[in-house]
Amino acid sequence: MSEEDDFDLTAFLPYLLNQAAEESSLTFTQLYKNKYGMLRTEWRVLFHLGAFGQMRATDIVTRARIHKTKISRAVTKLVEKRFVVRARSEDDRRQDFLTLTPAGRAAYLDLRGAAAAYDRAMSRKFTDGEVRLLRMMLRRLAGIE
Structure with missing residues (x-):
């Protein structure tokens, strides 16, 4: 300074x-x-689909707060890797519904376990009260209270 x-x-x-x-x-x-x-971004798309089930890419854009171009690229890569399948909406042919494939579901479950273990390891740097307070403050800043 x-x-x-x-x-x-x-x-x-x-x-x-x-x-x-x-x-x-x-x-x-x-x-x-x-x-x-x-x-x-691929990881975040995978986790949204694993946690919330079938979604449209626009739903993930809104929920994850990631630009639609990045989500579109991530979806394309996940489809190429056979982790996600697209299904055209009957109501709006411009929209695709995204769903995890069995391989995508297996990857999600594997990574979900690893994420939970990683979260526990990070949380050990703080007391239980500090972890609760930190999560509350971060949710408030993110507007997801």
Whole structure:
């Protein structure tokens, strides 16, 4: 921090949140990348479909807050890897419903277990009360209370 600039980037909440998100996801990212060849957006699409069942890509865009182009690319890759199938909507031919294949469901269940274990390991850095408080504060910041 220079004398003329009293802004402390290392105390700026968006900066801290981004740094924490990057650091906390590094190990888990390597797991799904090495085991299933997935990128972050593909993992997020897979988990939305695993957790919520059949969805349209536009539903995932809204729920995950990821740009539609990135979701579209991720869906294409997951279809190529045979983790996801598309089915045209009878009501709107421009819309596809996305569903996990048996291979996609198996990958989801495998990664869900790994995610739960990773979450427990990260949580051990804090007391139970701190974990509850952190989750509550992050949900509030994300607008998903």
